[in-house]
Amino acid sequence: MLQLGPTSLAIVWTIAGIAAISLLYAVWLRRKVLAEDEGTTRMQEIARAVQEGASAYLNRQFRTLGLFAAIAFGLLFLLPGDLSIKIGRSIFFLLGAGFSASIGYLGMWLAVRANVRVAAAAMRDNGRFEGARIAFRTGGVVGMSVVGLGLLGAAAVVLIYRDQAPSVLEGFGFGAAMLAMFMRVGGGIFTKAADVGADLVGKVEQSIPEDDPRNAATIADNVGDNVGDCAGMAADLFESYAVTLVAALILGKAAFGEQGLVFPLLVPAIGALTAVLGIATTRIRGSESGLSAIYRGFYTSAAAGALLAAVTAFVYLPSTFAALPGVPAAVAGLPGDPRLMAAASVVIGIVLAGIILWLTGYFTGTDSNPTMHVARTSLTGPATVVLSGIGVGFESAVYTAGIIAAAICGVFLISGGSMILSLFMIALAGCGLLTTVGVIVAMDTFGPVSDNAQGIAVMSHDVDEKGEQILTALDADGNTTKAITKGIAIATAVLAATALFGSYTDAVNHALGSLSELAGSPIVQSMLTYEIVSPITLVGVILGAATVFLFSGLAIDAVTRAAGAIVFEVRRQFAEIPGIMTGEARPEYGKVVDICTRDSLRELATPGLLAASAPIAVGFGLGVGPLAGFLGGAITAGVLMAVFLANSGGAWDNAKKLVEDGHYGGKHSDAHAATVIGDTVGDPFKDTAGPAINPLIKVMNLVAVLIAPAVVALSVGEGANPVLRIGIGLAAALVAMGGVVWSRVRAHRVDVEARLEREMHLVEEDGETPVVVQPDAQSDLGQQEQVR
Template identity: 65%
Template sequence: MHTLLANGDEGVGQLTGSNLSLVVVAAALALVALGGAAALVKSILAAGTGTDKMREISGAVQEGASAYLRRQFRALGIFVVIAVVLLFLLPAEGGTDVRVGRSVFFIVGALFSSFIGWAGMNMATRANVRVAAAARDGQPTTAMHLAFRTGGVVGFLTVGLGLLGASVVVFVYNGDAPVVLEGFGFGAALLAMFMRVGGGIFTKAADVGADLVGKVEQGIPEDDPRNPATIADNVGDNVGDCAGMAADLFESYAVVLVASLILGRAAFGETGLVLPLLVASVGIVCAIIGVIITRMRASDASGLTAINRAFYLSALISALLTVVAVLWYVPSSWSELSTTVDTADVPVNPQVFAIVAVVIGIALAAVIMALTGYYTDTRYKPTKAVSASTRTGAATNILSGFSLGLESAVYTALCIAAAVLGAYLLGGGEILVSLFAVALAGCGLLTTVGVIVAMDTFGPISDNAQGIAEMSGDVEGDAARTLTDLDAVGNTTKAITKGIAIATAVLAATALFGSYTDAVAAEGLMGEALLGALNIADPANIVGFIIGASVVFLFSGLAINAVARSAGAVVNEVRDQFARFPGIMEGTQRPEYGRVVDICTRDAQRELVTPGLLAITAPIAVGFGLGVGPLAAYLAGAIATGVLMAVMLANSGGAWDNAKKDVEDGSHGGKGSEAHAAAVIGDTVGDPFKDTAGPAINPLLKVMNLVSLIIAPVVVVYTVEGVGEHADGPVRWIITGIAVAILVGAILISKRRSAVVEAGEARAPEQRESVKVG
């Protein structure tokens, strides 16, 4: 690698024996995490599974979720094959062996992301009935622990496979590892984005349809077995919040490691290839500790108190262990590092630099957890105000929740910006060192990822457990209240993890942005030429910035509109079943649950293609069509807009959801009141906000940054006069034209699908793959 503004060294070669030993230690700790996951699985599956009726319902949910993921993986296989071929054809520093490695580890990253998504779904669909059974047996503490430890399984898999993949690449490829890791991160991010979008469309289409017809029109509870959409709703919790979010957080972990290793090699030399792995190893230890110490006490107000306590304790332990690891491994003087970067103006020594950068990331996770909890938890004023607004109707409820999202996005974005700036200032003006500090902050934030994933998976498991209890009719009284309380806690933990996920996306995207500019410099665009290309006063760069911001809006609009179309089909199907089969409401006839699962499965697969193509082709079109500078500005615009949009959507949706829970708990007239109807409307608006469009922006940012990073050398060759060999030749415009044509075609096809679904469309089984449920 080279520095951004001047010629630098060619990077490190083979790692020394001691550093290779540390890489092996990191891989061994990753295997410990995987072993911990296996041990948790065994203890969870040993728990009781309740009544026959509860097991039947859980089995139906598991069958529907498995059928959906099988179909999704078959569809995504096409994208994986195309991406592998293109990655191999693109040039890479290090020659053919490195190109092959990049392609192979793209597949590894995609497989790891897919496996973690599948494992999250698989464990959640087995734990839900066990959580319900524990509550039914009068064991609320056991129910809470089962739900959280199941999330811990996914957390251990996330940190274990992420660190194992990165360690193997560094061990095998040494100084060429960052280039190979581009493929690993890209594979994880691409699969995560598709799983997040597809799962989000499935889960929210079912949820919106079930709520609008069941709660509002028929006046029945959320998980009443008479509602034909209730099985699909519970399936959706698993394919969206478990499979999708687990894959999302894994790719965040992988991509942050990729960015830190790329910049670490350039800024710290050989030490920079090992330090991020050491920080990630600290995360393994903290994940194990965090899951073990999450226990409810008699004095705890709710399960959230226990979860918060464990999170903050594990974060503190993470900071302390990081200090020990850095003081032991990192030299106290810049002269002892194998780097040619000018560090004369760096205000602190390497040890202080690394410690402060990592601690900034850990502190950011804690701040975002507190801030998001404040804006979405029913115990605090903002969500209480949204709940109170339901007394004057759905319109004021929507306005109140939307304004809360807008306001909270500003404060969250400022906190993330402060963390980025604080880390950046540690470099004292040396750009590579500063960007490495930002990447280390991302690593610090993700030392808590094991607990974060457990918190996220806790939510849908609790939701499913309550659904199974209500559908079976076998859980009543205090046991039912226990599950309701766990569900409310789960809503808050899901909102918190979405806030932390977008913070990791911004840190990773910022670091990858630095990697992009470094890759451009490596192709010969350096010094004044590079500064000129990145000049924001250039109208072409302003255009690039605007396009990047616009892509976030378009991506969000496509995702929300996809939910609207699919939910419309679900609404028509549910209404149709109620009309055709009067015995459903009388409790004498079983609804056709499988039809709604079919609709959601079909629409999710169909609708995820356009947003996915947008993320891949837009950077290619901007890079080859406008050039290196506009592509950098494009990324900056996407990052700035993405953080605000994602937090706004997530927090609005979380507040609406918990405001509904507050009303259902008896506030403002309780269930069946006009306030309740208004709260349900607000919640259905927030569903695609918080569980489809909002969280999908996280992998969107990283996919676009990784695409830009991978194509950067080719963009220089074909667009920069005096540097590139084929600047302004016909190939540039052919590539631009193909990318634009694919993008425009995908959008036009998507827009041809009407958002208003005719009643007959939902009753077309010959157009759907049959999924037998129940």
């Protein structure tokens, strides 16, 4: 039994103290933000409408997710293990889910109050400096809360459960990842349905500016920025933080013994301190852009984190593996210096974050060649805009995946080829990347706060031309920072998933080692093998990659249906409410918010069921070997798909902004209409499906880690029960596919209802009485609807 010594316990208590200080610093920053001026009465009225819509959506979403959390809480008790572990795992599952939800809600709550303050700051003489400072401080509150709650949760588990902490942390990470995935999907559907609907009707059909108050979808669009980008990304990065720590502690115990449970906590604790440095140094100097100041803060924080982590490794760890307390015999005899290995791995993770920041900025920045190329293709129409954006996304995915692969390969070489050491060092590289997470979250929140501030300025008409130029520049910087943080989040997800892959192997080996005999048929034995040349393992690889594609398709299709409803509603209001275009009548903003809320919550179930059920179906149906292949396929396809979706969407978005800045014809030109179409295609790519893949692959990895002992127990040994095992697999497969079929049926019904409503509206405009054939009397998706 591994026990933590007095020194290790004292260090963990210190880490818990650093977590508490991080939270106190977040409270101080929050007070500074809320102390700023809120602007004019009209600006406050618009901001209040956004606040009410965002709060109403998240409150309804949390009530919906409460059911999923309750079911998962109960199912965790059915997994094998000691009663104390089951109880702890289930309780900390709820704590992880609660922390993830709290971070998301905090990000939304403060962002919808900071946006009006940024808009008001733009009217002052030093508006560029003040606006950027308020927006970045807002992100700093969320970033320090992520760091504080993540460290606090992990440290609490280690202090309470000691050597059993990794098993309990599985539940903590699973709760955080599950909530983050749901918030990413739901918030992404909401924000992009409103954004696409607003752009297609407002910009393209009515030729009115973005955020024009005559557009009924403007409030919903601003609400969506907060529930999608602020709440969703904050929860996403928190679960990356939690899950990476879970994997590092599981593998650290297996590789380094006692100090393997402590050192992975020390690295992000250093990150908490350097995040304060990064936030404090992010100030605009002279005529530099806001983006330059943000980059300086990030690189300052990263450099300090790398230096302090290396010093900590050499101070805390011994010079030989044999000197590590509680180290396994297989590791004790290995050559090399664990201090050097650990320090180098952490530095690789930090350097990886910096390279991803630069690379993502290159492919999506407004002054980069790829984005300018996409903007130039607008001269030949929307088709070439879409094609060029897809090409940029595909190319960037290859380079990003190659850099991540190179980082993993570098860690493997540092580890001298030892599998257990390699996996632990990959987890440490993920912890190194997490030293920058406080600044990363601040960078991400900067984007939607600036975007909302510009929207409030346009809708209120209270900001002068100079102020609008300041807010436009901040919004452009925010678009780039959002794209960058998505790239870094993807890299974090891959490192965490790769480390969890090792945790899965450890769980399987531990389960196999606890059995007295492993007799079974040749088929059962083949289900236990990890050989990639095994046909059944390759089946798992194919299914894992296919799940990523199916999940992405479901998310994008959900946005398509919801956006269609928004388009019809905004068109209806322009047609039926006289005086909207002249400003004499007020659009019905609340109806659009209600549609987005209803449709996004209705679409939550299917992707969630797929993520949780697919690994259960593969594991119990095909075995632990194919499940390993499934995870490998999901990680591989996930990183490529996520980067492709995020960067193509970012390039389309900034290409549109280039045209709106006056290039290639400027606003209201054919080129502008082409880039708007490209941007609407990219919206669900970069803000719904792409970011949701990050928690998806970690949810599936954690589900695999949790069910691995049960799969082994039902496959071989005295408790083998093939009927029950296959029955569980089939039931999970039916749940996953049932959700997909239900989604298809619902899509058919929504399509038919939309067509009927539109045709009836057109006929009523002609003064005729509509006679409609009911949907069940039609064929081919309502093609034979008859309207008279």
